[in-house]
Amino acid sequence: MANKTKPIYGGIEGGGTKFVCAVGTGPEDIRAEIRFETTTPKETMAQVVNFFKLQETNFGKLASIGFACFGPLDPNPASSTYGYILPTPKPGWTNANVVGILRSAFDIPIAFDTDVNGAALGEWRWGNGQGLNTFIYLTIGTGIGGGAYVEGKLLHGLLHPEMGHIPLPHDKTKDPFGGVCPFHADCFEGLASGVAIEKRWAQRGSALPPDHPAWDLEVEYISYALATYAYTLSPQRIILGGGVGQLPHLLPRIQKRMRDLIHGYIQSPAILENIENYIVHPGLGNLSGVLGALALAQQALPEN
Ligand code: ZN
Secondary structure, three states, rough: OOOOOOOEEEEEEEEEOOOEEEEEEEOOOOEEEEEEEEHHHHHHHHHHHHHHHHHHHHHHHOOOOEEEEEEEOOOOOOOOOEEEEEEOOOOOOOHHHHHHHHHOOOOOEEEEEEHHHHHHHHHHHHHOOOOOOOEEEEOOOEEEEEEEEEOOOOOOOOOOOOHOOOOOOOOOOOOOOOOOOOOOOHHHHHOEEEEEEEEEEHHOHHHHOOOOOOHHHHHHHHHHHHHHHHHHHHHEEEEEEOOOOOOOOOOOHHHHHHHHHHHHOOOOHHHHOOOHHOOOOOHHHHHHHHHHHHHHHHOOOOOO
């Protein structure tokens, strides 16, 4: 019998405030992990490279690396700016060729996608997206973003979906707050992100009790957004992650309000009778991101 060693992958969850890198084969087998603050691209990517080089001395050559990164970014391998961060308010990161840095250090397949597409793929492989062919993963935390797995693959289209920036009904009598998005002011992220909550109430969301009026607004905005995604992408499930998205007291309220907003128009038992299994939290919890990066790495190999 051939004694083939299981390939070991590298995964990078590149966030706007922190990076998480791991090596392993899946959720049950993370061999090493590191977290550090996101600083400049040069310094941050040097830490990534050093970590993987060190792990290669422990575990041997990595089979591939998956990089699930904050955006906007260019995920199109045919584009001249593939692997770049696109113009971003984050200082120093505009046009950073992050994949180029990895490529000059590692001669192995490198997969690059948005953090939320990565998380969606991780949920599909090991979490609450298993067995589905069309679903979305939405994170509501400091910012808001969504990844989409559609008809069996991650959706990119023109660049990649920007689910956090959809316009929403904004009743200024109920919510006079103008919003925080530098591009659109009161888009979904502008109204409902962790940053918006903190600015509107002058307190962090984590300090607000479940009966605070902040959560009435939050339920309303999230439910509108989820209804929009249900209409447009027809997902079989919506996975709601992130620090705000995973608050246990919000989930039942969002399930009920989203179903009420749809008002019977989507005639599926998944929504009409089984909403508890339609809008769910991530099966991988807070590890969706870094495990998603490992799933991207795994997918970058031809045999997967
Ligand atoms: Zn926006």
